Amino acid sequence: MDEHKINMLSDKIVKGTISEQEMEEFNEWYATYENLEQNVTTDENQEALAERIFKNITTEANLQISKPHRIKMWPRIAVAASFALVLGISLFYYSEKQADKMRQTAYLKNIKPGGNGAILTLADGRKIRLDAATKGELANEAGVRITKTKDGQILYEVKEATSAKDKINTLSTAKGETYTITLPDQTKVYLNAASSLSYPASFATLNERKVELNGEAYFEVSKDSSHPFIVRTTDQEIKVLGTHFNVNSYKEDGNTKTTLLEGSVSVGFSYNKNETDVIIKPGEQAYIKANKIYVDQVKTEDAIAWKNGYFRFNNETLEQAMNKISRWYNVSIEYKDPNIKSRNVYGSLSRFSSIADVLNLLELTDAVKFEIEANKIIVLKK
Known part of the structure; x- marks a missing residue:
């Protein structure tokens, strides 16, 4: 040699x-x-x-x-x-x-991808671990029967409308969990990971169908022209009659974003009723910045990719992409160079891919590489 x-x-x-x-x-x-x-x-x-x-x-x-x-x-x-x-x-x-x-x-x-799971907290404080519960009746509270279907969804059946109007239930998911629920008015809600939705056990005697959201959810609202459906987040209040839309209100992602797929919604401030609401149309996204509501044209498939079982990183920042990964795979994120957070990333793949496949996709940007320590992902600059 x-x-x-x-x-x-x-x-x-x-x-x-x-x-x-x-x-x-x-x-x-x-x-x-x-x-x-x-x-x-x-x-x-x-x-x-x-x-x-x-x-x-x-x-x-x-x-x-x-x-x-x-x-x-x-x-x-x-x-x-x-x-x-x-x-x-x-x-x-x-x-x-x-x-x-x-x-x-x-x-x-x-590190495994997330799956179906949530906790339902009833008005009396009882908590039901839904992914562990068997199908059939879960609770019968104040004239409302709550059941779990064979495909894992939660249904409400109101028997005594007057007795349940002030009974608030909360559906909450942890990191790595998602769940689907049909509310008492037959509105269908897909709840993303690390999110919670609070709602009355019955809307029957109420003038408005109001729910509160932390995190992200996709709504398919049942039509009822005399009872508007209202979603309240930290900074937005979205009012609809019957439509399909997505609301992202994760604090770590910045401002609440409401994306409309069909119908019409009114978006206003949850904390300032003196400001004029903004009406958005399908294909538009409303968000609040510096106490002003802005509306952008967006690709709706990006906003609801999570609901359809996909990650779609379409010119979003690395930090936004890593937030999605953190919530779905239940991992923490550490940045060795905080400046790398603002780099834009692209790509699409199944949310049920291995964590290795997801990180390999992001490494194709030639800007970052990753190390793993137990349940922590360390982001390094290449």
Whole structure:
């Protein structure tokens, strides 16, 4: 093996990029290093080679190793000693690199995509873990019968309209959970991860069908022209008669965004009733910024991708994308360089993909790379 090849392989070992075949080749050469003098003809060249490799290894490995005093020794012993040091350091860093890869693989296997799950909190404080509950009747409270269907959805059946109007129920999902519910007025709601929806057990005697949302939900509102349906978030109040729309009110994502798919909705401030509401049309998204309501044309499929089982990163920031990943895979996010949060990312894939596939997609931007520590994703700049 010539000097160039020896240097190349030793460098690869230290950096952890050497292949199994190359490692075998290096080991075979080292086992017969006595033949080195056939490739390096002079004592001076042998000593120079040993010194260069010693310097290269300690520099690459970032080690503080004192260079031995120069003493007179046989050239072959000098070379062998240097390569013994090379091999020891190399194998240490190679094994550490391999161990780190094994840890990363184990962490990736432990992080699973989310699924169906939620807790229903009744007006009397009782909590029902819905994904663990069997199908059939879950509760019969103040004239309202609550059941779970065979496909896991929750249905309300009002028997005594007057007794349930002030009974507030709350459906809440944790990170990694989503759930679908049919409200007492037959409005269907898809609740995203890390969200909650509070609503009366019956709307029958109320002038308005008002619910409160934290997080994100997609609504398919049943038509009732005499009883407007109102969704209240931290900063928005959305009023409709019968329509399909999505509301994203996650605090970490900034302002509440209401996206309309069909029908018509009125969007106003939840905290300032003196401001004029804004009417939006299908394909539009309303959001509040600096105490003003703005309306943009958007791709509605991006807004409801989560409900349809997909991630769609369409020119959104890395931070927004990582927030979605955090909520769905139930992981925390750490940024080594906060400036990377504002980078735009693109891509689409199933929400039921492995976490490795999702991170690989984001790495295609050539801007970031990821490390995993237990249930934490570390975002680094490339």
